[in-house]
Amino acid sequence: MRKFFLFILLTSQTLCFSQKKVLKKLQTNADEINIYTKGLDNIILENSSTGFLEIALQAESYDDQLIKIEQQPSKINVKFDFEGTQTREVIFRKFITKRLQRASAIVKIPKNKKVYIFGENVDIESVNYNNDLAIYIDNGIVKLNTIQSNVILKLYSGNVYAKVKSANINVISNTGKIEIDDVLYQKKYNKVIESKLKEVSITSIKANIFLTTQ
Numbered sequence: 001m002r003k004f005f006l007f008i009l010l011t012s013q014t015l016c017f018s019q020k021k022v023l024k025k026l027q028t029n030a031d032e033i034n035i036y037t038k039g040l041d042n043i044i045l046e047n048s049s050t051g052f053l054e055i056a057l058q059a060e061s062y063d064d065q066l067i068k069i070e071q072q073p074s075k076i077n078v079k080f081d082f083e084g085t086q087t088r089e090v091i092f093r094k095f096i097t098k099r100l101q102r103a104s105a106i107v108k109i110p111k112n113k114k115v116y117i118f119g120e121n122v123d124i125e126s127v128n129y130n131n132d133l134a135i136y137i138d139n140g141i142v143k144l145n146t147i148q149s150n151v152i153l154k155l156y157s158g159n160v161y162a163k164v165k166s167a168n169i170n171v172i173s174n175t176g177k178i179e180i181d182d183v184l185y186q187k188k189y190n191k192v193i194e195s196k197l198k199e200v201s202i203t204s205i206k207a208n209i210f211l212t213t214q
Contacts, residue, residue, distance in 0.1 A: 022057045024067045025050075032075040033109060037119030037137070039080050040103050045115065045126040045133070048108035059103035080105065150199045157206035164213050167198045177208040 033053065037043055048054055055067050059082055070077040082103065109115055114132040117124060124135060125143040134152040135142065142153060144162035153160065157176070171178055171189040178185040191213075202209055 022067055024055045024057075024069065025052050026069065027052050028071065028076055028110075030072065030074055030076045030113070032114050032116065034075060034077045034116045034118065035107060036077065036079045037105075037117060037122040037124075039082050040105055040119070040122050042104045042123040042125070043117070044104070044106045045117075045124070045129050046106065046108045047128070047130055048110045050108075051110050052108075053110060053113075054106075054108040056106045057103070058105075078107070147198070147200055151201070152199075153202045155204050155207050157204065158208075160202060160204075160207055160209045160211075162200075162211050164200050164211055166193070167200045168192045168195075169200045169211070169213070171202045171209055171211070173202075173204045173207050173209055176204055176206045177210075179208075179210045181211070181213055 035043070039059075053076070055069075055078060057067050057080060066081040068079040068081055070079070080103070109129070109131055111131065115134070117133070117135045117137070119137040119140070121139050122137055123141040123143075124137070126133065126145060128146050128148060129144075130148040132150045136154050137158075138156045140155065140158045142155065142158060142160045144151065144153075144160070146163045146165075147167065151162075169189065169191040171180075171185075172187065174187060178187070178189050180189055
């Protein structure tokens with residue numbers, strides 16, 4: 001009997017946990033995908049191997065979470081919505097950090113789509129992503145890993161990490177640190193190889209930017 005109750009308890013916990021994750025998958029002919037990160041702590045961008053736009057959302061601090069998709073002929077808007085009661089810990093710590101929603105998303109993008117990401121306080125990681133990418137956020141840790149296509153990144157503050165090869169690079173950070181291949185630069189760094197190469201542009205007021213080009 002005791003083992004039976006333990007089994008029921010573990011099963012119910014597993015079901016509750018699984019309900020915290022929402023998945024959505026669709027096929028689209030749109031050229032542009034706009035992702036609005038309001039409510040998220042972090043988002044991971046990956047290449048889709050299926051040809052579908054795939055979105056996985058997990059928010060531990062809310063009872064329900066929704067992925068909202070607005071489809072237009074040439075673009076798709078992806079937004080996130082959260083319902084239910086936050087944990088007391090998140091409500092308390094939110095006043096200090098204005099983050100810790102415990103909400104994250106993984107978005108897998110099909111080929112030949114240009115992605116725009118908009119947000120305030122959010123961490124972003126792209127995993128060897130091979131489509132054009134534009135990011136506009138206030139603050140966050142941005143890990144671009146190996147950049148394979150054109151990138152525009154504009155943020156007020158935070159840290160940026162990337163590996164860039166065979167690209168024209170333009171970096172500006174008024175008061176932040178700019179470190180390229182372990183060499184420090186003041187306020188700006190510019191490297192133009194040839195016009196046909198991919199373009200990497202990073203602009204910030206206070207962010208620290210760390211790039212490797214070798």
